[in-house]
Amino acid sequence: MKIYEYMGKELFAKYGIPVPKGRVARTPEEAGQITAEIGDAVIKSQILSGKRGKAGGIKFTASPHEARKFAAELLGSEIRGFKVDAVLVEEKLKIDKEYYLAITIDRGAKCPVVLASVQGGMDIEEVPEEHIVKYHVDYSIGMMPFKTKYITSKLKLPAEEAAQVQEILVKLYKMFVELDAELVEINPLVVSAGKIIAADAKVIIDDDALFRQKDLPYVEEKTESEKKAHELGLAFVELEGNIGVMANGAGITMATLDTLQYFGGSAANFLDAGGGASEEATAKALELVLAKNPKAIIINIFGGITRCDDVANAFASVKKKRGIPVPVVIRLVGTNQEKGREILREVGIEAYDTMHEAAQKAVELAAANQ
Amino acid sequence: MSIFVDENTKVLIQGITGNQGAFHARQMVAYGTKVVAGVSPGKGGQKVDDIPVYNSVKEAMEHHQIDASILFVPAKFAKDGAFEAIHAGVKLLILIPEHIPLHDAMAIMNFARAKGTTVIGPNTFGVVSSGKCKIGIMPNQYFVPGPVGVVSRSGTLSYEIVGSLAAAGLGTSTVVGLGGDRVVGLNFIDVLARFEKDPGTEVIVLVGEIGGTAEEEAADYISKHISKPVLAYLAGKSAPPGKRMGHAGAIIERGMGTFEGKVKALNAVGVEVATLTFEVPELVSKVLLKKAM
Structure with missing residues (x-):
């Protein structure tokens, strides 16, 4: 889960990481009010995307009147495809230098990694590798002083800056662990009149840990269908094609899309019903696929932890209850396969043995149903 | 073995x-x-x-x-x-x-x-040495003994491939599911090293998918340390770009992780890549035939 910059900065402040003075505003009046309090201000649109400046989402002013005007323009507008519901109004910093600091998870090393650079302010992907300090953190030890000293030494920071960055590193790591973060990123980390301040905040929380992060604000970035699927514990992505897809497992779902494409078809959605989905969840998943009005549907199940009879029962019950107005192709093999096929036969469906036969048939049926 | x-x-x-x-x-x-x-x-x-x-x-x-x-x-x-x-x-x-x-x-x-x-693992289907011991959730009937070692990031996809191998009369030595999560215990390299030493494994099938750099790292390892023939299947050719990690994640990957990038890395070290599951048995048969000659 991504959270907004202002939420990230509120968390930084809570953990003792210096941030610019200011706060979030949801009306032009609030924006004017905050500007009156802090003087020279920057007004930043709060969206879950970078590059806001280039898209016109960041304004500068010292006048409360102008701040109200800017906020009125920004609030409710759309920037980079996101609607702006709030602006962050904060003091405009005098920027002497811009650094980069982040902690994320290195999949290969299976541990946190610190990324730091004295070339901040730009896209970190554009910074040459030799200018980035990469430092793995042993999860059982955490961010000890000797590690922070190593990092600032590699960055060749002057002593007074080094001390501040070391302190920020300890706090940022504490936050990274306590909030179950996948990423905490400060870009830029600004040097302003000798003081080091987090001028931006990008924080991503692990979705699988949200159950124990109840104090965090919840930020929704999914479409309605994707939201529903998420509540059901399914992975759902809307696509452009016309064949509804339901499969179990991310890999086999991807393989199903690849095979449809090979035979000249295209998928209306990616729906991984997951391993071990219950009959009820499977029925709801099927409803999601139908909601997109596909020209045909392919259900591709290779049951391991998922049982074929559960899937077949779910399909049969949806078919009986609401009717399914489009042709359906089902490939059903694996655990309890014979039971499942028997149930399908009762509702007039003969299951396929292989994915490619089923995919080919689904493409044909979708084309015939134009 | x-x-x-x-x-x-x-x-x-x-x-x-x-x-x-x-x-x-x-x-x-x-x-x-x-x-x-x-x-x-x-x-x-x-x-x-x-x-x-x-x-x-x-x-x-x-x-x-x-x-x-x-x-x-x-x-x-x-x-x-x-x-x-x-x-x-x-x-x-x-x-x-x-x-x-x-x-x-x-x-x-x-x-x-x-x-x-x-x-x-986590998020794995487990490990099975065909005909000997299964520790996992995979359907029993497809795991019959044979010379093919399989290592995979995806569960159902492995059943798919092992099933199509079994249907073609090709059994498996050991099938290992690395797990679909971002942080897992084993990577391709750990398993490739074991297959290389296992006399029961004649050919290795690597089942990968888009995202991360595990396949690229495997390719590098194969070129240096694996003498047995290796084939790969990759899922996700048609997938739209997924939700990516932030910049910090992207930099670890440095432009790696795409379907094309993985195919290129594997082909460069002589690993043929199937993009459809039913191509895998054909490729395995071809390799075994060549070995027998």
């Missing part, structure tokens, strides 16, 4: 009295796996069929030799269960649950490394 597990491996099931645990305990026994004990806190003294149930891993280990444990507990309790097994001295741990928090996974891997425990 086989890797990780064989006909002598004695297995513990954590979470054996749950719905999934009990179902798959029976499936494993039916396959021929030596399931010697189960654990379910508060249910010690019960039995699942003939399998004795204990309250803790430690108690189970006081009564039985345990070579491997498989975990079926819900994701939120997985860290405790995994730590319990590692702490008790289990040397091979298979983590089935999906949605284990990333920080829990990092803590588990770190503790396992310190204690010398090999972790397979």
Whole structure:
């Protein structure tokens, strides 16, 4: 889960990481009010995307009147495809230098990694590798002083800056662990009149840990269908094609899309019903696929932890209850396969043995149903 | 021959009295796996069929030799269960649950490394040495003995491929599921190294998918250390760009992780890549035929 910059900065402040003075505003009046309090201000649109400046989402002013005007323009507008519901109004910093600091998870090393650079302010992907300090953190030890000293030494920071960055590193790591973060990123980390301040905040929380992060604000970035699927514990992505897809497992779902494409078809959605989905969840998943009005549907199940009879029962019950107005192709093999096929036969469906036969048939049926 | 597990491996099931645990305990026994004990806190003294149930891993280990444990507990309790097994001295741990928090996974891997425990998963289907021992949730009938070693990031996709191999008369030596999560215990390289040394494995099939850099790293390793023929299947050719990590994640990958990038890396070291599952048996047959000549 991504959270907004202002939420990230509120968390930084809570953990003792210096941030610019200011706060979030949801009306032009609030924006004017905050500007009156802090003087020279920057007004930043709060969206879950970078590059806001280039898209016109960041304004500068010292006048409360102008701040109200800017906020009125920004609030409710759309920037980079996101609607702006709030602006962050904060003091405009005098920027002497811009650094980069982040902690994320290195999949290969299976541990946190610190990324730091004295070339901040730009896209970190554009910074040459030799200018980035990469430092793995042993999860059982955490961010000890000797590690922070190593990092600032590699960055060749002057002593007074080094001390501040070391302190920020300890706090940022504490936050990274306590909030179950996948990423905490400060870009830029600004040097302003000798003081080091987090001028931006990008924080991503692990979705699988949200159950124990109840104090965090919840930020929704999914479409309605994707939201529903998420509540059901399914992975759902809307696509452009016309064949509804339901499969179990991310890999086999991807393989199903690849095979449809090979035979000249295209998928209306990616729906991984997951391993071990219950009959009820499977029925709801099927409803999601139908909601997109596909020209045909392919259900591709290779049951391991998922049982074929559960899937077949779910399909049969949806078919009986609401009717399914489009042709359906089902490939059903694996655990309890014979039971499942028997149930399908009762509702007039003969299951396929292989994915490619089923995919080919689904493409044909979708084309015939134009 | 086989890797990780064989006909002598004695297995513990954590979470054996749950719905999934009990179902798959029976499936494993039916396959021929030596399931010697189960654990379910508060249910010690019960039995699942003939399998004795204990309250803790430690108690189970006081009564039985345990070579491997498989975990079926819900994701939120997985860290405790995994730590319990590692702490008790289990040397091979298979983590089935999906949605284990990333920080829990990092803590588990770190503790396992310190204690010398090999972790397979999380979010894996497990490991099976065909005809000898299955520790996992895969459907039994497709895992028949043969010369093909399979290592995969995806469960159902592996059944798909192992099933199509079996249908073509090609059996498997060992099939290993690395797990679909971002932080997992084993990577392709760990398993490739074992297959290279296993006399029962003649050809290796690597089943990968888009995202991460595991396939690229495997390609590099194959060119340096693997003399046996390797083939790959990759899923995700048609997939739209997924939700990516932020910049910090992207930099670790440095433009790697795309379908095209992976194919290129593998082809460059002589690994043929199938993009449709039914092409895999053809490629394997071709390699085995060439070896026989």
